[in-house]
Amino acid sequence: MKLLVTGGCGFIGTNFIRLMLGKHPDWSIVNLDKLTYAGNRLNLADLERDEPRYRFIQGDIGDRELIMDLLADDAVDAVVNFAAESHVDRSIDDPSPFLTTNVLGAQNLFECARQRRVGRFVHISTDEVYGTLGPDGRFTEATPLAPNSPYSASKAGADLMARAYFETYGFPVIVTRCSNNYGPYQFPEKLIPLMYLAATADRPLPVYGDGLNVRDWIYVDDHCLGVELALLKGREGQAYNFGGDAEETNLAVVKTLLAILDKPESLITFVGDRPGHDRRYAMDYSLAARDLGFAPSLDFATGLSRTIDWYTANAKWLEQVQSGEYQRFMESWYEARS
Numbered sequence: 586m587k588l589l590v591t592g593g594c595g596f597i598g599t600n601f602i603r604l605m606l607g608k609h610p611d612w613s614i615v616n617l618d619k620l621t622y623a624g625n626r627l628n629l630a631d632l633e634r635d636e637p638r639y640r641f642i643q644g645d646i647g648d649r650e651l652i653m654d655l656l657a658d659d660a661v662d663a664v665v666n667f668a669a670e671s672h673v674d675r676s677i678d679d680p681s682p683f684l685t686t687n688v689l690g691a692q693n694l695f696e697c698a699r700q701r702r703v704g705r706f707v708h709i710s711t712d713e714v715y716g717t718l719g720p721d722g723r724f725t726e727a728t729p730l731a732p733n734s735p736y737s738a739s740k741a742g743a744d745l746m747a748r749a750y751f752e753t754y755g756f757p758v759i760v761t762r763c764s765n766n767y768g769p770y771q772f773p774e775k776l777i778p779l780m781y782l783a784a785t786a787d788r789p790l791p792v793y794g795d796g797l798n799v800r801d802w803i804y805v806d807d808h809c810l811g812v813e814l815a816l817l818k819g820r821e822g823q824a825y826n827f828g829g830d831a832e833e834t835n836l837a838v839v840k841t842l843l844a845i846l847d848k849p850e851s852l853i854t855f856v857g858d859r860p861g862h863d864r865r866y867a868m869d870y871s872l873a874a875r876d877l878g879f880a881p882s883l884d885f886a887t888g889l890s891r892t893i894d895w896y897t898a899n900a901k902w903l904e905q906v907q908s909g910e911y912q913r914f915m916e917s918w919y920e921a922r923s
């Protein structure tokens with residue numbers, strides 16, 4: 586199988602490429618990534634010695650000429666689109682790059698893949714397109730899309746376009762909607778690595794609101810295996826939910842992390858809430874279980890310890906990814922919440 590993976594220098598894309606090249610000796614992957622603040626070519630630098638099985642290309646999913654070239658002459662059997670602006674807080678600060686990449690960029694990929702007659706396209710979406718839940722119930726694929734942040738609205742926009750491409754053109758797209766991922770290579774703007782950084786530096790841990798918002802956590806490899814299943818077995822035009830069966834409040838996550846690191850809970854600091862903060866996410870993934878054989882394998886406690894071990898062993902990586910741009914955003918965002 587020849588794959589074009591986009592956004593492969595980000596958190597989930599990196600894990601996906603490593604896992605798939607390890608599992609499938611006969612697969613080759615071209616990784617197209619713009620290298621935004623969240624993308625790091627060094628994540629996969631060791632694989633660059635393995636050309637032609639792995640090839641990196643810096644570029645934008647919105648660049649029609651480039652994508653048409655990459656997809657020319659049956660160069661690719663399938664596309665897996667991870668590329669996105671992915672941080673809710675940044676989308677609140679400035680929605681426009683989210684529309685450019687997550688909606689227009691995704692549509693450009695769909696259009697180029699359609700024109701080049703690519704046989705399969707997996708589009709990576711998120712549980713956040715469904716909006717928020719009360720204390721009971723779970724999202725199913727039939728739950729109406731009701732996004733509450735500019736990030737989730739942009740992801741929902743691409744999901745609807747994927748649907749339209751399937752209905753209108755018979756475009757062979759499969760959409761996956763997964764809950765909150767954690768694991769190696771996650772950029773330290775997201776909850777777990779951000780709190781790890783703060784705790785290890787004995788700095789305050791900024792918990793939004795009352796800390797009782799609930800997320801369903803999934804270890805990144807379990808999500809990547811779900812994407813592989815969708816690629817190999819998914820029904821065209823179908824969206825599939827993936828979840829981790831690990832609902833936790835943010836406060837519980839942060840307390841567990843502090844306990845593992847042997848740091849005091851007094852580091853927890855409640856700060857001003859994220860505007861439009863979704864209260865709870867929970868996934869019913871029975872369709873993916875039935876159709877694809879999907880099931881998450883790692884429990885949250887084991888996954889969290891494994892993740893913390895990775896960050897501890899990769900302090901240099903954490904240092905490298907904190908660019909000046911990262912520092913600027915973090916300072917202005919958290920200053921406004923204190």
Ligand code: NAD
Binds near residue numbers: 620666667670764767
């Ligand atoms: P990330 O921010 O870590 O990585 C995104 C990658 O996309 C980066 O390498 C970045 O350089 C690249 N990119 C951004 N704009 C691009 C463009 N215009 N052209 C090419 N490359 C571009 O994100 P992630 O956490 O790895 O998320 C990957 C995908 O999974 C996203 O689509 C996201 O919406 C989805 N998702 C994430 C989670 C999660 O918990 N992280 C959960 C469900 C779904």
Ligand code: TYD
Binds near residue numbers: 765791794798
């Ligand atoms: P995040 O990792 O940004 O993922 P998402 O918003 O996509 O779910 O946040 C996870 C949860 O943690 C969410 O409820 C917001 C909360 N949170 C904090 O309390 N403090 C923080 O500094 C961050 C980044 C997130």
